[in-house]
Amino acid sequence: MTELLRATYRRLKSIPLFVFGTITHVSTSKPAVALTFDDGPDPVFTPRLLDILQQHHAKATFFMVGQAAERHPDLVKKAAAAGHAIGNHSWDHPSFPLLTGHERRAQIRACAKAIAPYAQQIFRPPYADQNLLSRLDALWLGYQVITYNATAMDWLDHDADWIKGRIMSRMQNGSIILFHDSLFRHGEDRYVDREPMLKAVDMLLNELSGRLSFMTVPELLRQGRPQRQYWHKQTDIDVLNGLKGQYGEVRRYSKVG
Ligand SMILES: [Zn+2]
Numbered sequence: 001m002t003e004l005l006r007a008t009y010r011r012l013k014s015i016p017l018f019v020f021g022t023i024t025h026v027s028t029s030k031p032a033v034a035l036t037f038d039d040g041p042d043p044v045f046t047p048r049l050l051d052i053l054q055q056h057h058a059k060a061t062f063f064m065v066g067q068a069a070e071r072h073p074d075l076v077k078k079a080a081a082a083g084h085a086i087g088n089h090s091w092d093h094p095s096f097p098l099l100t101g102h103e104r105r106a107q108i109r110a111c112a113k114a115i116a117p118y119a120q121q122i123f124r125p126p127y128a129d130q131n132l133l134s135r136l137d138a139l140w141l142g143y144q145v146i147t148y149n150a151t152a153m154d155w156l157d158h159d160a161d162w163i164k165g166r167i168m169s170r171m172q173n174g175s176i177i178l179f180h181d182s183l184f185r186h187g188e189d190r191y192v193d194r195e196p197m198l199k200a201v202d203m204l205l206n207e208l209s210g211r212l213s214f215m216t217v218p219e220l221l222r223q224g225r226p227q228r229q230y231w232h233k234q235t236d237i238d239v240l241n242g243l244k245g246q247y248g249e250v251r252r253y254s255k256v257g
Contacts (some may be wrong), residue, residue: 008239022145024229027126027223028224031212037180040068041069042182042194059084059085062079065093076114085218087120088123092107101133120218129234150168154179155191163197
């Protein structure tokens with residue numbers, strides 16, 4: 001099946017990318033980037049992140065997990081009221097290629113309900129795992145799929161200097177950058193700490209706010225030409241099984257809808 005999907009993806013290259021492409025960044029000469037924060041909202045770290053962003057007049061995009069958003073509706077509202085964009089990151093963070101089409105659409109719809117009425121029609125697949133069918137489901141529901149072209153690797157226990165250095169070396173005008181204000185499912189306990197991420201974001205904004213605009217993904221998409229890829233990322237079963245609170249058998253995701 002996987003080979004078939006890969007072959008289909010290759011053939012899709014004759015179809016315009018704007019139909020199936022996944023947006024990774026924007027081609028622009030303007031000094032602007034989009035910071036994105038996945039897996040929240042988190043009752044401890046999201047409010048602190050919102051304070052940091054506000055201090056630097058920076059806007060960002062939060063790809064929220066529906067289950068967390070439902071627990072903390074005040075934080076969804078607060079982030080939106082501060083001018084940040086809210087995107088859909090599924091109901092409870094399964095790897096979409098492992099689900100049926102019905103389950104995938106139920107995941108997106110359940111999250112949409114939890115983040116309404118603040119959300120934009122943008123979706124980021126959990127773990128960035130995506131195959132052709134899951135891409136089509138997002139298209140069917142009217143979502144733009146947004147991944148990234150720079151990652152903070154903040155799901156591991158790197159310190160703030162390391163995270164900042166990594167982003168500085170990878171960032172360019174038009175970049176979409178992946179951070180996490182929470183880890184909905186995580187590996188070892190020491191990875192949960194968001195202090196290094198918060199500190200790294202603060203340092204980045206301190207250094208760059210004067211010469212770089214930090215804006216939401218929808219705003220960034222208007223600054224130039226969105227760049228798209230046939231993004232295919234297979235589920236890594238070993239990674240999933242290494243996550244805490246994961247099910248004995250990875251296919252047994254909770255069903256919603
Ligand atoms: Zn995630």
